[in-house]
Amino acid sequence: MNNPTLQETLIERADSIEFDAFFNVYAESIQASERKSRDQIVALLQRCDYSIIAFSQYDEVIAFLIAYHSENSNVGLLEYMATKAEHRNRGIGIALFRAALNRMQGRNMLVEIDSDREESDDQGLRARRKNFYLRQGCRIIEGLDYKMPQVNAAKPPTMDLLIYDPSSEIVISEDLLRQWLQALYSEVYGCDRDDPAIEIMLEGWRRNNLC
DSSP states (O other): OOOTTOEEEEOOOTTSHHHHHHHHHHHHHSOGGGOOOHHHHHHHTTOTTEEEEEEEETTEEEEEEEEEEOSSSSEEEEEEEEEOGGGOSSSHHHHHHHHHHHHHTTOEEEEEEEOTTSOOTTHHHHHHHHHHHHHTTOEEOTTOOBOOOOSSSSOOOOEEEEEEOTTSOOOOOHHHHHHHHHHIIIIISOOOTTOHHHHHHHHHHHHHHHO
């Protein structure tokens, strides 16, 4: 579904009306275990490898995305994307996803999603989100037990990591997967590039792909 009145605004300042409106949607839409603090989000505005975009209809911010696009490797991350509850199921998510791809400028784009492999109260919603991304051309990195670093005191849920490959030809090797995980851990979450969790994930991926 097209949204001709959907307006994009690249947020560049924390002392703007657009930032406050975006952050209200962010706080309402992202579950606490995956939500960064306001100060953490404000810090992203100073980075050249991040874009925060608000989407408005009739001067109301109704959706947003936060995208990381590495300056050191050919990878990015659709870190957050959400639409206000009363505006969902209108095709806005597709517009957000395409806007995120534009920010990647040809990079491979990773997507973190809450896994429907885990029993949860919102398991049906998790499955629908996964299917949305699969319809957009993403694929699950099979065999990877992805561990998202904690961004606050709460432990993140079980997650899957997806990849959108613009060429549709990429073969995921161990070295490439290590590079992606190191980029996420160090550049997105501020962890050490040699965090032991990365090798644990790779060991599990090797084992699962040998079965």
